[in-house]
Amino acid sequence: MKHIISLGAGVQSSTMALMAAHGEITPMPDYAIFADTQAEPMGVYTWLDWLEKQLPFPVVRVSQGSLTDAQLEPPRWSKKSPDKQWVRTYIPAHMVDGDGELKGLLGRKCTGEFKIIPMRNYIRRELGIYGKQCKEHLVTQWLGISLDEIQRMKMSVEKWQEFRHPLIELRMTRDDCHTWMQKNGYPRPPRSACIYCPFRSNKEWRTIQENPKDFEFAVQFEKDLQEVVASMEPEASTVDGVPYLHSKRIPLSEVDFSDDKKAATQLDWLDECAGMCGV
Numbered sequence: 140m141k142h143i144i145s146l147g148a149g150v151q152s153s154t155m156a157l158m159a160a161h162g163e164i165t166p167m168p169d170y171a172i173f174a175d176t177q178a179e180p181m182g183v184y185t186w187l188d189w190l191e192k193q194l195p196f197p198v199v200r201v202s203q204g205s206l207t208d209a210q211l212e213p214p215r216w217s218k219k220s221p222d223k224q225w226v227r228t229y230i231p232a233h234m235v236d237g238d239g240e241l242k243g244l245l246g247r248k249c250t251g252e253f254k255i256i257p258m259r260n261y262i263r264r265e266l267g268i269y270g271k272q273c274k275e276h277l278v279t280q281w282l283g284i285s286l287d288e289i290q291r292m293k294m295s296v297e298k299w300q301e302f303r304h305p306l307i308e309l310r311m312t313r314d315d316c317h318t319w320m321q322k323n324g325y326p327r328p329p330r331s332a333c334i335y336c337p338f339r340s341n342k343e344w345r346t347i348q349e350n351p352k353d354f355e356f357a358v359q360f361e362k363d364l365q366e367v368v369a370s371m372e373p374e375a376s377t378v379d380g381v382p383y384l385h386s387k388r389i390p391l392s393e394v395d396f397s398d399d400k401k402a403a404t405q406l407d408w409l410d411e412c413a414g415m416c417g418v
Contacts, residue, residue: 141266142279145283147173147417148187150316152331153320154283154320155281156168156190158305159281167196168281170198171197173199173201174203175201175202176205177204177206178206178207180329180353182329203253206230210230213367229246232384233337234380234381234382237381244337245382250415255415262300274298278300280295280301280303284306284418287312329346330346332417334360335361337384337386340399344396361384365381365382368380368381369381
């Protein structure tokens, strides 16, 4: 039986990994696995480099490629539906139609395609069951969901894998994770989420602004995504509207991030899939 930490390199999963290193969560994991979208803020990569040196078990980095490039690709034929074209836009951007009416979210495939799949594929290959059916329980994968996000708990769809939630077992919230880190003399971890993730609160966007390169990247990405969507022929697209990264649905460069009252993205995170992002 292998025990594997799903490491998002954010607050909860970093705390969970370090608690395992301290022997406060057992057994000792075989390794941690980090799925790189190639779109995290530089602070997350810096933190991950540091965290890796603190752990007595290895950190495996996997990647499905560039999430950014995938979203900015032109429409292409779907292999599953050859009579219908589709565009690879993955993030849940906030949509507005031509009349300024709200259109909900663009899509929510980013976590599944760029977090869950590369992790699962690596583990299957490592276990030697890639491409095979396996009903034997071989892996316990630890997810960094805390007690205040208990709604995000889900069952694994794989027979060979079960999910474990050590922070919920210990009744620990996100704030408790911060407290544990401080008590043990560790720095404060960053939020683990892509630079342009629409689920960022105003407070988190201010953190992105502190690194001008990251913020400029997000601003330019929003413009590029809008151009890609606008350039698609109607018959080649299932997207109707203009995507924005902020819930105010105005250009990111024009948003006033000082209002934390309108920064309620916690519910968005609670509705996000099984604890692979934002932890």
